[in-house]
Amino acid sequence: MNEKFRKYTTPETFERIVDFQNVTEMWTRCISEYANDIAIVDGENYTYAQLDEDVSRFRTVLKENNAGTGSLIGILCPNSYGFVKAFLAATTLGVAAVLLPAHMDVNTVFGVATKFGMKAVVYDESLEDRVALLREKNPSVALIPSSATASEKTAMIPVPAEATAAVLFTGGTTGKSKGAKISQRALMAGTKNGCYGVREIFGQRYLLVLPLTHVFGLIRNLMTSLYTGSTLFICRNNKDMFRDVAIFKPTIMVLVPALAEMALTLSVQFGRNMWGPDLKTIICGAAPVAQYLITEYAKRGIALLPGYGLTESANLVSGNIEPLKKPESVGLIYGGMEYKIVDGELWLKGVNMMSGYVSDEENDIAYEDGYFKTGDLVRIDEDGYLYITGRIKDIIVLSSGEKVSPAELEVKFCAIDTVQDCLVYDTTENGMHQLVLEVYPRFTKVKELGIEDINAHIKAEFERVNKTLPTFERINKLVIRDTDFIRTPAMKIARNLNGNVKK
Amino acid sequence: MAMSRSEIFEKLNEVINMVMPALDVTETEITEDSNLVNDIGLSSVGILYVVIAIEEFFGIRFDDVGFADFETIKDVIDYIEKKI
Numbered sequence: 001m002n003e004k005f006r007k008y009t010t011p012e013t014f015e016r017i018v019d020f021q022n023v024t025e026m027w028t029r030c031i032s033e034y035a036n037d038i039a040i041v042d043g044e045n046y047t048y049a050q051l052d053e054d055v056s057r058f059r060t061v062l063k064e065n066n067a068g069t070g071s072l073i074g075i076l077c078p079n080s081y082g083f084v085k086a087f088l089a090a091t092t093l094g095v096a097a098v099l100l101p102a103h104m105d106v107n108t109v110f111g112v113a114t115k116f117g118m119k120a121v122v123y124d125e126s127l128e129d130r131v132a133l134l135r136e137k138n139p140s141v142a143l144i145p146s147s148a149t150a151s152e153k154t155a156m157i158p159v160p161a162e163a164t165a166a167v168l169f170t171g172g173t174t175g176k177s178k179g180a181k182i183s184q185r186a187l188m189a190g191t192k193n194g195c196y197g198v199r200e201i202f203g204q205r206y207l208l209v210l211p212l213t214h215v216f217g218l219i220r221n222l223m224t225s226l227y228t229g230s231t232l233f234i235c236r237n238n239k240d241m242f243r244d245v246a247i248f249k250p251t252i253m254v255l256v257p258a259l260a261e262m263a264l265t266l267s268v269q270f271g272r273n274m275w276g277p278d279l280k281t282i283i284c285g286a287a288p289v290a291q292y293l294i295t296e297y298a299k300r301g302i303a304l305l306p307g308y309g310l311t312e313s314a315n316l317v318s319g320n321i322e323p324l325k326k327p328e329s330v331g332l333i334y335g336g337m338e339y340k341i342v343d344g345e346l347w348l349k350g351v352n353m354m355s356g357y358v359s360d361e362e363n364d365i366a367y368e369d370g371y372f373k374t375g376d377l378v379r380i381d382e383d384g385y386l387y388i389t390g391r392i393k394d395i396i397v398l399s400s401g402e403k404v405s406p407a408e409l410e411v412k413f414c415a416i417d418t419v420q421d422c423l424v425y426d427t428t429e430n431g432m433h434q435l436v437l438e439v440y441p442r443f444t445k446v447k448e449l450g451i452e453d454i455n456a457h458i459k460a461e462f463e464r465v466n467k468t469l470p471t472f473e474r475i476n477k478l479v480i481r482d483t484d485f486i487r488t489p490a491m492k493i494a495r496n497l498n499g500n501v502k503k
Numbered sequence: 504m505a506m507s508r509s510e511i512f513e514k515l516n517e518v519i520n521m522v523m524p525a526l527d528v529t530e531t532e533i534t535e536d537s538n539l540v541n542d543i544g545l546s547s548v549g550i551l552y553v554v555i556a557i558e559e560f561f562g563i564r565f566d567d568v569g570f571a572d573f574e575t576i577k578d579v580i581d582y583i584e585k586k587i
Binding site: 238239241242262265266269270462463466467471474475476477478 | 554555556559570571574
């Protein structure tokens with residue numbers, strides 16, 4: 001079913017890309033074929049055999065903490081060897097791993113762990129403060145440092161293909177954060193999809209810069225690297241990525257377009273190839289890929305392959321292996337998936353699709369006729385290449401791939417008592433992605449408080465709130481209006497109306 | 504590397520200009536009081552650009568502080584001044 005990708009790899013490579021029903025099957029091949037190869041570099045080198053040893057002991061740790069087969073745990077770790085070890089231990093023991101982003105605050109960690117009924121949370125010691133509330137208020141959740149180990153080993157088990165392997169958080173189609181349940185089979189199908197389109201995919205060197213709690217980082221970067229017996233170098237701080245590149249000399253990078261663009265700019269400015277001499281391939285996605293990135297990298301002998309994926313599809317839906325011929329496309333749809341296009345919107349079902357969101361209420365609106373409704377508007381050309389033409393959802397995807405829900409931000413700024421209403425949107429002029437906040441002041445309150453310089457006051461209040469947001473959610477530009485927004489008959493701001501944005 | 508405060512400012516301006524070609528810095532007029540996010544418009548990736556470029560240009564490392572801790576250009580200059 002993936003025959004269309006055959007000609008883009010060597011025959012030997014193509015035959016080695018096989019289906020696995022669960023992580024245990026994949027990992028069994030890994031330790032059989034790559035035992036002495038280096039799997040992970042995180043400060044030190046860990047071979048596949050060493051990783052297997054540590055994972056075996058960590059399975060015992062999970063069991064000793066009442067988090068055995070069939071249970072659900074949280075993993076709260078930055079990109080690290082500890083994350084990889086905990087994730088492999090859980091998935092090869094039939095334990096579902098909820099991936100908690102490292103920036104998640106202490107209250108949310110408590111809320112999610114309690115609501116989901118987690119048996120344990122594996123945490124990195126650097127994030128100990130985030131589990132403080134859990135430790136205090138919900139002692140039934142075991143707290144396990146990711147460095148924990150045990151004297152005994154526990155063998156991996158054949159986990160049912162339909163068992164949940166991971167829960168990943170996503171903004172999804174409504175913009176509200178929710179958990180997508182990825183089964184063992186889906187995880188493996190997504191991992192396998194990542195193997196197509198590169199001539200030699202086995203035994204490569206990857207440098208990890210995307211978060212492992214993001215589907216692109218977890219599946220295309222970590223899991224495909226392990227699947228192919230490759231080495232994954234964990235970059236602990238993205239500002240050091242080019243130092244790490246100089247040491248490690250990656251052959252493949254998995255990037256969001258903004259990082260690919262940054263490296264290109266710096267390469268020009270510093271007069272050297274920031275990716276080092278060995279990089280041959282960049283897998284690029286999570287946001288629209290500019291054509292000039294494809295052509296500029298091609299000039300430098302690097303194939304930049306755009307793709308399209310969702311958290312709900314265990315990452316890759318399609319991959320473009322002919323980017324120079326079809327630079328606007330996100331590629332061919334991988335096998336094992338069925339799709340239809342309804343009123344321009346892409347609907348999907350298939351082996352790599354999630355089992356559903358954690359909340360049934362969310363599932364009611366996410367599916368129709370057995371298909372997941374992606375919210376993306378698409379077209380497909382005569383060669384079967386997919387093109388994204390728009391998004392139904394209002395969610396803003398930054399060039400970094402991070403997603404911002406305007407409605408969630410607006411609530412925060414509207415909490416300022418001198419703000420009557422506000423609107424968050426993004427601008428993309430000259431390729432620069434900016435978040436803009438337009439504010440309509442509450443003049444009655446301004447008068448009541450005796451504020452003379454309204455602009456200075458609003459700006460100060462805006463900065464106070466803005467500082468509390470994660471960096472990627474911070475507003476770059478503030479516009480203070482002297483007239484109200486254009487509104488719908490229901491008095492809501494007409495969000496997509498030109499008159500409401502001063503671009 | 505001996506550099507005066509104004510030389511650091513000038514270099515920093517150059518760095519921002521370099522990594523943010525879409526940003527019309529001459530009109531934005533960066534001053535020491537310019538807020539990195541609100542006035543200059545640096546996104547999270549923009550901040551990463553600037554950090555990498557500053558480290559390269561000034562030969563320093565932001566090893567004991569996160570760039571997100573800086574609010575204004577002045578904060579950045581103060582830090583660079585201490586490190587070079």
